[in-house]
Amino acid sequence: MIELKSAEEIDRMAVAGQFVGELIQELSGVAAVGVNLMDIEHHARRRISERGAESCYWDYAPSFGRGPFRNVLCLSVNDAVLHGLPHDYVLRDGDLLSIDMALGINGWNADSAYSFVVGTPDPADLKLIEATRVALEAGIAAAQPGGRIGDISAAIGQVAHSYGYGVNHEFGGHGIGRTMHEAPHVSNDGRARRGMRLDPGLTLAIEPWLCRTTDKIRYDEDGWTIRSSDGSRTAHSEHTIAVTPDGPRVLTRRPGEGAPGAAATPGSRAER
Incomplete structure (x- = not known):
């Protein structure tokens, strides 16, 4: 069942979205060469607790994975x-880190x-990151009232292919609201x-992800981490977005991130 949210309910989601954006921005500043992934995890736990928020990941136990998930x-x-599990790993120069968080x-x-x-x-990593960000903005721009969900998928896939990357169809975006994962599924390629x-009232998490030279994946022995x-x-x-009568509303933009419809500029910790 797909639940359309009222304007007031979308505003409530935006409260969570603002904190998600702020915390991801904060954590990207914590991440640096020599920092342990578990330090980032514990920093997030502390900030989530201070805000009175709840992690959607803690105790998450879907059909895949060797659950329950015991990180935030x-x-x-x-x-x-x-689905990378935080673990005892010290970040090295040149590591490409993805932070994924739902609260x-x-x-x-x-x-x-x-x-x-x-x-x-x-530079090849920056190109890959840029492709996902441009694809995300294209998907968001396609989330227009009266359109079709395939418009979002096609926009994402067109960007990915234009950069020369393949698209995996096993995992994609999803509805979100009262729970982290709701219907519908949002493929990262389509018609x-x-x-x-x-x-209007449909709320979605749109999430293009790409691998540099393949569209195939494998799982770690932990049952969670996908490589x-x-x-x-x-x-x-x-990003989490809401379809409104006036077009897509992004609920999770980070402080200082580009305005809706403007593709984010890729960068490294050294450049920010």
Whole structure:
């Protein structure tokens, strides 16, 4: 069942979304060469507790994974792209880190992901990150009232292919609201003018993710961490949005991030 949210309910989701954006921005500043992933995890736990928010990941136990998930973040490094378990790993110069976080405040949830390079960036990594960010903005721009969900998928896929990357169809975006994962599924490639109608009140997490030289994935023994099948670098960008009568409203933008419709500029920790 797909629940359309009222304007007031979207405003409540925006409260959670603002905190998600702010905290991801804060955590990207914590991440640096020599920092342990578990330091980032514990920093997030403290800030979530201080805000009175709840992690959507803690105790999450879907059909995949060896659950329940016992962290508040997904931290995916280099060839890991989704569901990376925070663990005892010290960040190195040039690591590509993806932070994925979903939080709830007063029963309403928001989800976002951000990839960046720690230390000295490889231009190929910056291109990959840029592709996910441009694809995300294209998907958001396509989330127009009266359109179709295939419009979002087609916009994302067109950008990915224009950069020369393949698209995996196993994981994509999703509805979100009272719970982290709601219907519908939002593929990262598809056909425009196909699929369910985009009515005002629909809230979605749109999340293009790409691997540099493959569209195939493999799982770590932990049952959670998803990596590129060939060990190539990966990137992941995500925002929670609401379809409104006036167009898409982004609920999880980070402080200082570009205005809606403007593609984010890729950068490294050294450049910010």
